[in-house]
Amino acid sequence: xxxxxxxxxxxxxxxxxxxxxxxxxxxxxxxxxxxxxxxxxxxxxxxxxxxxxxxxxxxxxxxxxxxxxxxxxxxxxxxxxxxxxxxxxxxxxxxxxxxxxxxxxxxxxxxxxxxxxxxxxxxxxxxxxxxxxxxxxxxxxxxxxxxxxxxxxxxxxxxxxxxxxxxxxxxxxxxxxxxxxxxxxxxxxxxxxxxxxxxxxxxxxxxxxxxxxxxxxxxxxxxxxxxxxxxxxxxxxxxxxxxxxxxxxxxxxxxxxxxxxxxxxxxxxxxxxxxxxxxxxxxxxxxxxxxxxxxxxxxxxxxxxxxxxxxxxxxxxxxxxxxxxxxxxxxxxxxxxxxxxxxxxxxxxxxxxxxxxxxxxxxxxxxxxxxxxxxxxxxxxxxxxxxxxxxxxxxxxxxxxxxxxxxxxxxxxxxxxxxxxxxxxxxxxxxxxxxxxxxxxxxxxxxxxxxxxxxxxxxxxxxxxxxxxxxxxxxxxxxxxxxxxxxxxxxxxxxxxxxxxxxxxxxxxxxxxxxxxxxxxxxxxxxxxxxxxxxxxxxxxxxxxxxxxxxxxxxxxxxxxxxxxxxxxxxxxxxxxxxxxxxxxxxxxxxxxxxxxxxxxxxxxxxxxxxxxxxxxxxxxxxxxxxxxxxxxxxxxxxxxxxxxxxxxx
Numbered sequence: 325x326x327x328x329x330x331x332x333x334x335x336x337x338x339x340x341x342x343x344x345x346x347x348x349x350x351x352x353x354x355x356x357x358x359x360x361x362x363x364x365x366x367x368x369x370x371x372x373x374x375x376x377x378x379x380x381x382x383x384x385x386x387x388x389x390x391x392x393x394x395x396x397x398x399x400x401x402x403x404x405x406x407x408x409x410x411x412x413x414x415x416x417x418x419x420x421x422x423x424x425x426x427x428x429x430x431x432x433x434x435x436x437x438x439x440x441x442x443x444x445x446x447x448x449x450x451x452x453x454x455x456x457x458x459x460x461x462x463x464x465x466x467x468x469x470x471x472x473x474x475x476x477x478x479x480x481x482x483x484x485x486x487x488x489x490x491x492x493x494x495x496x497x498x499x500x501x502x503x504x505x506x507x508x509x510x511x512x513x514x515x516x517x518x519x520x521x522x523x524x525x526x527x528x529x530x531x532x533x534x535x536x537x538x539x540x541x542x543x544x545x546x547x548x549x550x551x552x553x554x555x556x557x558x559x560x561x562x563x564x565x566x567x568x569x570x571x572x573x574x575x576x577x578x579x580x581x582x583x584x585x586x587x588x589x590x591x592x593x594x595x596x597x598x599x600x601x602x603x604x605x606x607x608x609x610x611x612x613x614x615x616x617x618x619x620x621x622x623x624x625x626x627x628x629x630x631x632x633x634x635x636x637x638x639x640x641x642x643x644x645x646x647x648x649x650x651x652x653x654x655x656x657x658x659x660x661x662x663x664x665x666x667x668x669x670x671x672x673x674x675x676x677x678x679x680x681x682x683x684x685x686x687x688x689x690x691x692x693x694x695x696x697x698x699x700x701x702x703x704x705x706x707x708x709x710x711x712x713x714x715x716x717x718x719x720x721x722x723x724x725x726x727x728x729x730x731x732x733x734x735x736x737x738x739x740x741x742x743x744x745x746x747x748x749x750x751x752x753x754x755x756x757x758x759x760x761x762x763x764x765x766x767x768x769x770x771x772x773x774x775x776x777x778x779x780x781x782x783x784x785x786x787x788x789x790x791x792x793x794x795x796x797x798x799x800x801x802x803x804x805x806x807x808x809x810x811x812x813x814x815x816x817x818x819x820x821x822x823x824x825x826x827x828x829x830x831x832x833x834x835x836x837x838x839x840x841x842x843x844x845x846x847x848x849x850x851x852x853x854x855x856x857x858x859x860x861x862x863x864x865x866x867x868x869x870x871x872x873x874x875x876x877x878x879x880x881x882x883x884x885x886x887x888x889x890x891x892x893x894x895x896x897x898x899x900x901x902x903x904x905x906x907x908x909x910x911x912x913x914x915x916x917x918x919x920x921x922x923x924x925x926x927x928x929x930x931x932x933x934x935x936x937x938x939x940x941x942x943x944x945x946x947x948x949x950x951x952x953x954x955x956x957x958x959x960x961x962x963x964x965x966x967x968x969x970x971x972x973x974x
Contacts, residue, residue, distance in 0.1 A: 350634040350685030351591075359627045363592040367444075367451040367537075368426030370585035370592075371480060372601045374404035375417060375431065378444060378451055380537075381585060383498045384483030387451070387506055387535065390474040392518065392526070393436040401519055402435050406598050407581060408922075408943035418921040419944065421557060421573050422580035424625050428557045429580075431921075432458065438471045440529065445553035450504075450538035452546045457529055472515065473533055475508055476524040481587040489523035493540070509534040509543040568959060571952045572624075574913055578923035578949040579620055583628075586635075588652065593635045594621060594628065596946045605653025609636055611646050611662025612734055612884060613947050615669040620949045622673045623956055629673050630682055637666075637689045643700075643714075644692035648731050658714035659723045660732040664697065664763050665888070666690050667770035668832075674774070675963040678970050683774050691771055691783060697764055698790065703752045704814050705797040707760050709733040710752035729753045733760070734884065738863065738877040739870040740822050745815055754815035758801055759826025762809075763888075765791045765798075765833035773969045795835060802836075807843035809835070823854055823865040825885040831892035841896045849893075849901055860908050861886055862929035871929070874938040880926040881912065883950035890954050891965045906954035913951040923948035 350356065364381045371377035376389040393400040407417040420430035430443040441456045455473055477494040479485040486497040494506040510527040518524055527533055534546035541549075561569040582595045586607050593609070594617040595601055600608045614636040622629035639650035641658055646666060648657035667690045674683055701707045711728035722728050726746035730736045744755045768791035775783040801809045803819055809830045810819040828844065830836055836844065850856050854865040863877045863885055864870055871879040886909050893902035916922045916934045924934025925945035934941050934948075956962055 348685075349638065350689065351638050353634075353681060353685045355679070355681050356630065356634055356685065359631055360591065363627055363631060364585065364590070366426065366449070367446060368583070368585075369422070369429065369581070370583075372584040372586075372595070372598050372607065373406075375407060375419075375581060375598070376405045376433075376442070377480075378426075378453065379480060379585065380451075380504070383485065383496075383500075383502070384480045384587075385485060385496050385498070385504065386476075386478040386480050387453070387537065388476040388478055389442065389453070389455070390476055390518075390520070390524075391435060391438055391529075392472040392474055392515070393438070394470040394472065399517075400436055402438075403519070405433060405435075406602065408597070408599055419577055419581050420921055421554070422577040423557060424576060424580050424583060424621070424628060426580075428553045430554070436471070438529070443550045443554070445550050447549050447553075448538070450536065452537075452541065452549050453535035454532060454546055454550045455529065455535070456532045471529045472513075472526050473529045474515075474518055474520070474524050474526045475506065475535055476520050476522060477506060478522050487523050489525070492525065494523050494525060504537050505539070507536050507540040509541075509546070565956070565959075565961065568955055568961075570917075571910060571914060571955055574917040574923060575620065575949045575952040575956075576624070578913075578944070578952075579617060579946050581944065582946045586652070589635070589638065591635050592628075592631060594618070594632050594946060597942055597944060599942065601652065604649070604651040605655075607652040609639055609650045611648050612665045615666045616884060616887070616947050616950055619669045619672055620946075620953050622676045623953065623962060626677045629677065633666075633670055633673065633682075633686060637686060640689050640692070643696060644689075645696040645700075646693055653718075655718040655720070657720075657728075657731070658716065660711045660728050661693070661696070662732060663734050663760065663884075664693060664767045665884075666693060667767045667774065668763075668891075671770040671773055671969055672963065672965060674777075675967065675969055680777060680972060683777055687771070687774055687778060687780070687783075690767075690774075691787075694764070694767055694771060694787070694790070701752055701760075703747075703750055703754075703756060706756035706794065706801075706812070707764060708750070708752035708754070708756055708814070709760060710746075710750070712751040724748060724751060726753065733757070735824075735826075735863065735877045735882075738824065739868055740811060740820065740824050740826075740864070742822075742870070744813065744820075747815075754813060755820065756801070756812040756814060757826070758798070758809045758811050759824070759829045761794050761798055762826075762829035762833040762835065765794050765835065766829075768794075769834075777969060777972055795833075798830070798835060802840065807840070807847045822868060823848065824863060825855065825861045825889045828889045828892045831895050832888065834895055838896070841898075845893070845898050845901055849898075857929065858908075859912065859927065859929050859932040860905065861889060863926075866929070874928050874930060874936065876926075876940045879929055880939055880941070881929050882926045883947045887950040887954065890957075894964070894966045897966075902954075903958065906958050909951040910955045913948060927951075 370379040379386045391402040405415045415435040418432045422429045427446045432441045439458045443454045477487045484499050497503040510533050512525045512527050515526040534543045561572050565572045596613045618632035645661040648660045648662045650656040709729045709732045768787045772787050803810045853867045862879050890905050912927050922943045925942035927934045928936035
């Protein structure tokens with residue numbers, strides 16, 4: 325009996341071993357653990373609650389910059405600052421250059437009578453900060469009230485450490501035995517009514533103030549370090565990217581200002597925006613947004629690109645799909661996903677950094693998501709966006725509804741869905757979505773290329789069959805008269821005539837013949853009544869009755885639509901079209917960056933601005949960087965999207 329038990333144990337270990345290795349979560353890979361150690365290190369704006377909080381990792385020690393407005397009637401205190409708050413009384417932040425590592429950052433802030441530029445730089449393992457008062461072109465107020473800069477020492481995220489004020493310096497000691505100190509220029513004054521519970525130094529901001537860690541530095545020394553570091557960062561960008569240096573500054577800053585340390589899972593992760601993080605309990609990762617951000621960071625940071633993908637996949641639901649949103653408060657959208665761009669972006673990142681372990685760490689999660697679409701969203705032979713009953717511990721009121729199906733599409737209130745009913749028996753909209761089906765075909769093909777590298781023959785057969793099924797069934801969506809694949813109304817048994825850039829995605833799926841593809845571009849992309857124009861691409865055709873509204877998905881220009889259309893155009897070699905889309909997208913982001921330091925969530929297709937009064941657009945939203953990334957593909961700084969993944973050397 326013991327002998328049989330022995331052989332059973334051996335057999336179980338032999339079978340389970342490979343399965344366990346195959347199912348191991350990507351974030352558990354040793355290669356990624358090495359990346360994490362590099363990322364979770366040094367000074368940066370890691371604290372999602374404030375862009376004025378400079379934090380040392382892994383210790384969690386923060387130097388927080390606060391401001392106190394001295395007024396004869398009342399005193400106001402600014403403890404935390406974020407980019408893009410909407411209240412008229414809120415602080416107004418104009419972000420500038422921000423490297424991923426935090427080696428140099430700059431911004432300007434306006435609040436009450438405060439108007440100042442704040443710059444930071446690394447020097448060795450230490451940080452210097454320069455706060456320079458500025459004179460506004462137009463005074464904010466007639467009052468000439470004093471503003472005090474309060475430099476606060478803090479330990480974040482319940483980390484251990486000892487803090488004290490020792491004369492005119494702050495001191496911190498950590499359990500590791502390491503310590504640091506914080507020094508300021510100027511003359512601190514005693515203020516016993518600062519609303520903080522940790523050691524601080526307060527100084528009137530009537531002249532430039534320098535802050536340094538590790539040792540006391542003079543104002544002149546700090547100013548020189550700041551000047552030298554900024555020049556070095558700009559020089560490196562010029563040397564590497566030439567005429568695209570300023571575009572690189574915008575793209576990097578668009579992500580870096582929203583790059584945070586997330587303590588719940590001990591990770592560094594790119595987020596779409598700190599305002600979203602604040603609202604959703606500390607962080608929020610969105611279904612397709614965060615795969616796009618992973619790709620954007622691949623331009624110059626292998627570590628961030630890999631980390632962003634692996635940490636995003638960590639949020640996969642029990643059903644096997646990537647949720648619409650995954651929140652710090654413990655909630656996620658168990659009833660819906662978002663457009664399946666994960667494998668497409670992972671494939672592109674792998675082409676940039678061809679490391680087999682990265683595919684091994686991501687493939688099974690992505691394959692599971694691909695299968696899920698056919699299990700949950702198949703609607704009479706083709707896929708439709710939807711929302712189904714699922715656990716809902718936070719009692720979200722909108723589930724299994726047309727509204728949440730719109731959320732799954734990523735294009736919440738798109739005119740494509742006006743009048744389209746939601747079928748609660750199918751859990752889908754009564755619209756077979758050309759864009760969704762095309763993305764899933766492209767997802768299948770990306771996974772097939774990954775499977776070829778990994779030697780996953782069974783998966784190749786499965787994915788090939790699935791892609792062919794959709795390809796065959798999409799044939800009915802081709803409209804000979806219109807020259808487009810049109811969404812199909814399963815309730816009415818007829819095509820929908822509303823036109824969106826998502827109808828270009830069959831090119832990404834390599835679905836149409838060259839003749840059909842040519843019609844799609846000549847008759848629609850270059851048609852000024854539909855998508856052509858100075859500012860492109862509108863999220864609904866210009867001749868659609870909802871276009872003049874421009875609010876949200878009713879005509880505004882959105883980064884993912886431009887980017888996915890750009891990838892689509894490249895598959896067929898429509899050079900004139902993809903070059904124009906790249907150039908006009910770059911113009912959108914650069915104009916807003918130069919004008920206000922913003923990287924907006926969406927832009928007006930009428931004025932080309934991100935703050936048009938008709939819009940509903942976050943001022944600073946990381947995926948706006950997609951408008952800039954296309955130019956780097958054009959210049960060869962990223963692999964060609966139409967190229968196959970490199971096969972491993974035998």
